[in-house]
Amino acid sequence: MNQQFEYINPQSLDEAVKLAGQGSVYAGGTDLLGLMKNDIAHPQRLVNLKALPELKAVERQKGKGLRLGALVTLNELAENEMLQKDFPAISQAAGSAASPQLRNVGTLGGNLCQRPRCWYFRGDFDCLRKGGATCFAMDGENKYHCVVGGDGCYIVHPSDMAVALLALEAKLEIYGPGGQRLLPISHFYVLPEDDPTVETVLQPGEIITSVIVPEQPVGSRSVFVKFRERSAWDFAVVSVAAALQVQNGAISGGKIALGGVAPVPWLDKKLNNTLAGTALDENGINKIAASALTDAEPLEQNGYKVILARNMIKGVLQSLAG
Amino acid sequence: MADKKVIKSRYFFEEDFEEQLAEVPAEKVAAWDKKAKLKIVGKGVDRYDAYDKVSGTARYTFDIQLPHMAYAKTLRCPYAHACIKSIDVSQAEKMPGVLAVLTADNAPKIKWYRGTSYLFDRHLRYAGDEVACVAAKSERIAAQALKKIKVEYEVLPFVADAGKAMQPDAPKLYENGNIAGGKPSVYERGNADEGFNRADVVVEETFDTQVVVHNPTEPHCSVVNWDGDKLTVWDSTQSVFGVRNALADSLDIPANHVRVIKKYMGGGFGSKLAAGKYTIMAALLARTIGRPVKISMDREEMNLAVGNRPDSVQKLKFGAKKDGTLLAMSHYSYGAAGAYPSGAGCSWPLRSIYKCPNVRTEEYTVFINAGPGRPFRAPGHVQGTFALEAMIDTMAEKTGMDPLDFRLKNYSEIDPVSGQPYTTKRLREAYEAGAKAIGWENRNKKPGSDSGVIKRGLGMASQIWWGGGGPPTYANLKMNRDGSVEVLCGTQDIGTGTYTILAQVAAEVLELPMDKVSVILGDTAVTPYAHGSGGSVTAPSTTPAVRHAAELMKEKLIGYAAAQMNLPPERIAYRSGELVDRDNPAQKMSVSALMRKVREQVLVTTGMREANPEGYAVNTFGAQFAEVEVHTDTGKIVVKRIVAAHDIGRTLNRKLLENQFEGGIMQGIGFALMEERVIDRNTGKVLTTNLENYKMTLLPDMPEIEVIIVSDADPLLNNTGVKGIGEPAHIPTAAAIANAVYNATGVRFKSLPLTPDKVLQGLYGGVKQG
């Protein structure tokens, strides 16, 4: 790496927040170091959060649900037996990210805040998201780009965790100079139409400290499925997370979230409106799948993602029905 | 046996026949019999260099650090096509730690790319072309200095697609236009048009394949060190002699002032067959600053600037009689050489594998504004075999025949190009063994008839390649006074096991344990000449030379023993490191005992690769069978099994052979399913510059692989009966997978790689919907 910076180990969360105002929060670093190597990020200061034990807990309290510290690593999530049993979408999403080595280092908070993988954004292109004038993917090489929600910028959000947590209707605890705030994950991500240069609403100095996952109603089932071109170390072409309640063979509540289709983890309105009351039989499953991405506007090379997403939704529902 | 003669040697290497003068033994060492009971050759002995590699103590060029060493980094053109108007290096030169900067302004005019360009040229023909090279105290400082170099470019119109580059109004890379040589390369036998007229079934199809990048793990790198006017270069190269010649020519210094060394290297796959600009730049910088210089490509440079397999668009037309007899084949193709000369032809398999009287091929190698191609594991054959074998399957279907029966119907007992017989051809046996192992009878009789979301299919493809090697190749063998042996040969072990097989051959002949033999390769100052490590020529060229040297050593020892024991040489036999009186076996002496009587302390022999047999075609053959699952919901193709059945002469080391076949197959899977260099159409810049976007197979992509060798040996070819396997292993894999996908789905995918987007598109028709 050809950059110079200072590396600080804050002793408390308050100190970290104070320091982070003029630097970058640094946890696993798997994304930030990549951005620095690619000359996209140039922090003068790395504020290392790894020494703060309060960010590393996995707790479950009756009635309050699950609290996952932002510094918990992806492998810790993937291997947690309680999660595997009661929140399988979380452990499945964590286990499908990148590779064992990166999952040992990458953290939950970092995964949620990672920047897009768009090859123009990461490459030597002065694109809209980096403050340039144009999106090169729009009429360029766009088979991995978004089919919905793009507006001037056509990235997809790369986080697998975010998709699972969106289906589980998780909330994020955010701590910053202005104190603590609690934000539904559905309000955390920013569409390009609002600001194409950022992905989240985090303000300078703000840190995700933990993720709160509500206790799922009795009879709930969750699942996360990721489709990638290569069997490992690959980002999702499309991912589907479902957290659904099923009663008497029909869906009674819950959400399906999609990854790889939009600049943010995507809650398709029509799809989610179709869920409640629909039977988990062949007709019902087909009906739900067909309701997904009806407002998609694919680019030249990514129309297949619509079919892929619908087929994956079918597969997910069949697995929940079975 | 010591007599020798000089011949005109001619054999195929990578992209063409090479003809050269070579010294060969006047009398050939008798080849090992097909049924010879060999003790070490053929056994799966451990890799000679395994200890160094698993312990982390193997030093690659990339690991070498010399005292006082400086580091060089290259500034590359950010535009697909441009001219340098001016370069200002003053800010870079002022940086602390910067030692020297080379550009077109101050570098000597050294011709490069077969004289089409210069080491530093003001005309830059691709995004990645070399603009400047900085030497600094550290690699970091060098990289930072690159950013301080101010270059004013005149940006030129570019073309990054071979089809477009052939159009008359396309931006021109060269004054004479974008078609290499100004015309296609044409091959003709019989009259194809006449054949089509007589055919009952005529099929025409167009196929295309992508550009793929070698991406060996060890980057292209060199460490150069001047000692006075003598230059020593450690280089990660497949050809130490090639690099030495390039250095001597470029720097205009005598060849004996240049020593090139390669001990271990992290793969090459063809991309390291020729000297790279970086080595010359490092040598120039090192001379300027009076310090050793190390230069290593980073992964982005590996994906931009050090070679690739050209893409192809292939239009094939086949005609056959109702009974499946092929009457005519025509092949029109074009492929992108990149910005500088390289070969993009791919019709050799079509010309040479099946019996067909009327053949016409027309191939265009086209310049585009992209990184230059280099030979990549069976140049042309991998692309060509994909299209050819798809067409063969289609013809079989149209004539109502089993794909294997169709191939057997058109089996050629002689080389259809030269009309010569083969030294061996066991393709029929490969078909049989492979079909049996994969369970060929279980394929879908009607393609796509498998029910369910996951469709299973079987497919196969044939393989032809040269891989016979030939002279000149020499090896020295030294016998030391303790009976230990050194084998010296100017070949390179590029990860294929050359160290091991040469030790095996010497140990076999001299009846010594493996640990008595050491092998020294790839050092122009000490090892006698051998060819670059490519074209699957290494084993068939070097092992006979080593055997010859070892047999000469045996003869020499017998001569010494005869003198010492006062017996005629005929009375002396060499047995397991001992020299024995045939008539009185109790009278004997060990090699080390004999060697103590030899004041020379070391005996040396030079072995030579013998001439290839005249009047024969030398080829390797094989067939690979693939079982795939096509997930019709996601478009994902999973390769479940590959059976590889090949005719490759004698197996030298079963363990290493299997490994190399498996590796070739894994690369074939990558080529079939995921690898692709992607260029942004609007800027001409490569987007796949890292290993996230340039996807290669990982361990979970691995199928079950079975390797069957149907040959015993090719004693007509050389004294070890050996042919090469590196390229045969890789050639038919993608074609077999594509045919299996057709068998699974009933949809013919004609464009590689078979990525999920293409598969879904094929299965669902036009997919642009919302």
Place this chain on the structure above:
Amino acid sequence: MAEKDISRRIFIKRLGTGVAGSGLALSQLSAAVSAGKDDDAGEKAPKDQVLLQLTVNGKAVRLHIPASLTLAELLRDRLNLSGTKVVCNHGECGACTVLLDGKAVYSCHILALDAAGKEVLTVEGLLKGEELHPLQEAFVKEDGLQCGFCTPGQIMSAYALLKQKPHPTPDDIREGMAGNLCRCGAYPKIAQSVLAAAKSNARAER
């Protein structure tokens, strides 16, 4: 001090020219590590450098580094542990895999400072004197390598996997080894090596 520092560096780097046998390389390792300790003890950090203390292959290391140094650079360039390879320098291929407090990480894609106070194990650290670790031995016997450049990373990933799952299933191996690219494609023999090492583990336990 500066004089001494240069001569030490020259000494360490001279060892890298590739002619020496493997036995020698191991003693170089300890020389390099202990030299680092002695030289830097009690010294004030040079400009733009910070003090780092960690354990590498069981030996305490204490030296001054710039904050931007990656763990792989520390190992290769400062401690002369060149068994750890850098292929992508971006956390995408696994050639640089080492163990950090018992877990496999990409050393090219974490900072050396991230290892402060921790234990690093590299491929060289598996050796006992000149004797190979049974896992390394399995890679020799099963030929789990070709060019060998990714091999140290493969072995360290396998080591981490077997530490966590001493009796892995083939699927465990597929998942556990998924983060290591082998361009030669020696995967079948790599998987076989891991399996064989696990079996010899099992035999040893009985």
